[in-house]
Amino acid sequence: MSPPEPEPEPEPVPVPEPDSDSDSVIDDHARALATLLAGRRAVALVGAGLSTESGIPDYRGAGRAPRTPITHREFLHSAAARARYWARSVIGWPAVARAQPNAGHLALAALERLGAVTAVITQNVDGLHHAAGSARVVELHGSLWRVRCLGCGAIERRDALQARLAALNPTLAPVAATSIAPDGDADVEAARLAAFRVADCAACGGLLKPDVVFFGDNVPRPIVDESYALVDGAEALVVLGSSLTVWSGYRFVRRAAERGQPVAIVNLGPTRGDPLAALRVEAPLGALLPRVYSCLTNTPLADSR
Ligand SMILES: [Zn+2]
Numbered sequence: 001m002s003p004p005e006p007e008p009e010p011e012p013v014p015v016p017e018p019d020s021d022s023d024s025v026i027d028d029h030a031r032a033l034a035t036l037l038a039g040r041r042a043v044a045l046v047g048a049g050l051s052t053e054s055g056i057p058d059y060r061g062a063g064r065a066p067r068t069p070i071t072h073r074e075f076l077h078s079a080a081a082r083a084r085y086w087a088r089s090v091i092g093w094p095a096v097a098r099a100q101p102n103a104g105h106l107a108l109a110a111l112e113r114l115g116a117v118t119a120v121i122t123q124n125v126d127g128l129h130h131a132a133g134s135a136r137v138v139e140l141h142g143s144l145w146r147v148r149c150l151g152c153g154a155i156e157r158r159d160a161l162q163a164r165l166a167a168l169n170p171t172l173a174p175v176a177a178t179s180i181a182p183d184g185d186a187d188v189e190a191a192r193l194a195a196f197r198v199a200d201c202a203a204c205g206g207l208l209k210p211d212v213v214f215f216g217d218n219v220p221r222p223i224v225d226e227s228y229a230l231v232d233g234a235e236a237l238v239v240l241g242s243s244l245t246v247w248s249g250y251r252f253v254r255r256a257a258e259r260g261q262p263v264a265i266v267n268l269g270p271t272r273g274d275p276l277a278a279l280r281v282e283a284p285l286g287a288l289l290p291r292v293y294s295c296l297t298n299t300p301l302a303d304s305r
Pocket of ligand 1: 150151153154201204206
């Protein structure tokens, strides 16, 4: 029995090149943002959306199930929660440590060298702004690259702690992570957690905490004051990849708007700051920001793609 004659293929309908539409839309967005930035010194307020293209996922971005991160209170008061955090962190850290700045980070650093952006206030804890060459960076929520002793205040590099944790827990390291979160936290099977050994401060034996602001904790006052001063000294605020859900970032949008500065918001999905925005853009930052640079300079940004 011979197979049935195949249906004739329908004539192909001409379709635009896959990216041509979105490319021209992104060009339009880039021109609009460049127009707002031209002749103004701007501060960039950055959220997780800038790092997703570097493989660091977003807690609240479009299409992601909400995930419950550890809270400050849990970390301080529960030895089991700390063991769980560090066990997951040992597994998740290499992926964070390996992450590279993307075209968006590099363009933002270039915009700073150009003088269009005076400073970066970031909610990200991945260190990618520094890796990209941004000079003036305020890390609102701290950095995963540092660990702080809650006893004596000593700072240890996260890399160094990784070696100590791996030595204390030789059987944990080979376990594959099932998911990585922005705080370097990964899911680990429960049985392994029970046996996990936490490392203490090498200087005083005190409790070690990643030098990041967990949910439920406050951004340190000096960091807030420094950020307000940067916003007050600028002429525009541009939000990059944040839904502005948490007050720690949203307050600077409020401040800029109160001072009459134009606020531009680039984010995939609505944000809490949208009613205050002079310009609202939905575009992938790795594609948009190099074009903003090009619009401002009439020069393509080298190394951007
Ligand atoms: Zn200590």
